[in-house]
Amino acid sequence: xxxxxxFDPSRDLYINLYKLRDDLFNPESILSAxxxxxxxxxxxxxxxxxxxxxxxxxxxxxxxxxxxxxxELSTTLYGEGKPILKDYSHLVDFSISHKDDYFAIxxxxxxxxxxxxxxxRKRSHQKNVSLxxxxxxxIAEIQSSESxxxxxxxxxxxxxxxxxxxxxxxxxHASQVHLSLKGPQLLDWPASxxxxxxxxxxxxxxxxxxxxxxxxxxx
Numbered sequence: 001x002x003x004x005x006x007f008d009p010s011r012d013l014y015i016n017l018y019k020l021r022d023d024l025f026n027p028e029s030i031l032s033a034x035x036x037x038x039x040x041x042x043x044x045x046x047x048x049x050x051x052x053x054x055x056x057x058x059x060x061x062x063x064x065x066x067x068x069x070x071x072e073l074s075t076t077l078y079g080e081g082k083p084i085l086k087d088y089s090h091l092v093d094f095s096i097s098h099k100d101d102y103f104a105i106x107x108x109x110x111x112x113x114x115x116x117x118x119x120x121r122k123r124s125h126q127k128n129v130s131l132x133x134x135x136x137x138x139i140a141e142i143q144s145s146e147s148x149x150x151x152x153x154x155x156x157x158x159x160x161x162x163x164x165x166x167x168x169x170x171x172x173h174a175s176q177v178h179l180s181l182k183g184p185q186l187l188d189w190p191a192s193x194x195x196x197x198x199x200x201x202x203x204x205x206x207x208x209x210x211x212x213x214x215x216x217x218x219x
Contacts, residue, residue, distance in 0.1 A: 002057075003102075004206040011216055012110035015179045017117065017206050018057060020049055026071060027056035034086075050098045058094060060107050065092055070177035079167025082114075095164055095214070102210055111216040114165030118157045120150060120209040127157065133174040141181060150211075154181055154203045157213035161202060165192045165215040186215070201212065 002016035006189050012030070033038065035055055042048045059070030066073060066088055074086040085092060094107045095115035108113040129159050131153065138155055145151040163170055178188040179201065186199050196219035206212045 003097060004210075004212075006204060006212070011108055011200075013075065013106065013108040013113060013214075013216060014061070015104060015106045015115065015212060016061075017058070017102060017210065017212060017216065018053070020046075020053060020103070024053060024056065024167070027052050030056050030059045030070035032071065034074050046101075046165065050103050054096050054098060054105060055101045056108075058096065060104065061107055062092065062094075065107070080169040081168035082164055082173070088112060093219075095161075097160075097164075099210075104206075104212055106214055108195045108216065110219075114161040114163065114215045116157045116160035116164065116204070116213045118153045118213075119210050120153055121212065125194055130160060133159065135175075136180055146180075151181055151213055154184070154213065155179060157211055158184060158201050159212045160198070160202060161215040165199070169192065 002018050004017040006015040007013065027159065031062050039048060039051060042051055059073055062073055062085065063070050075083045076086045078084045081098060085213065087129065092104060092107060092109050093112045095113045097104050097115045097117045099117050099119050102117060102119065104115055104117045106113045135154065136210045142148050142151045142155060158179050159174050160170060162177050163173050173190055176190045179185065180187055184203060186196055186200050189196055199215060203211055203213040
């Protein structure tokens with residue numbers, strides 16, 4: 001069961017936030033052969049569970065949309081690592097994000113979507129991230145806010161969501177994605193991403209310490 005959910009009917013966009021469980025019965029049964037092969041090579045126990053449980057809930061959600069059993073559906077990677085639904089990406093788009101013990105899934109049949117979640121906790125590398133990946137205007141907007149830590153998380157989370165929307169690379173493209181938290185709104189992005197006229201960005205508080213950010217665009 002999700003611990004938080006969101007639905008936007010105008011974009012047919014569903015977002016669900018989950019917390020890792022230790023009582024999920026036989027989740028491997030819903031994975032495809034390709035996904036099981038990817039699971040086997042994951043050595044970190046927590047990351048294995050995040051991969052396994054996120055695919056389990058994704059497949060369960062997609063069963064009703066596609067009309068097939070979850071074990072008959074398979075995800076594959078596109079671009080710089082965006083997971084898409086093999087053979088059915090023209091019908092539905094989705095995005096997955098995880099942080100600490102949480103993971104979230106966004107699904108839409110109408111728009112393309114990129115998703116990121118962040119947990120609000122002090123980060124020692126925040127200054128380095130800001131200098132490397134954020135513009136002077138973005139840094140100034142964060143520092144002039146009443147809560148710089150939270151605004152930093154929102155800005156960073158939105159950058160990740162936008163990049164995942166376009167199946168880009170965080171390290172290649174984060175410094176080229178320019179945002180304002182007023183709105184929020186996308187100001188600019190790499191020319192290779194194409195037109196940005198239909199892109200919408202949003203950040204929502206899922207709990208006191210978890211924020212959910214997403215970007216969507218017309219297909």
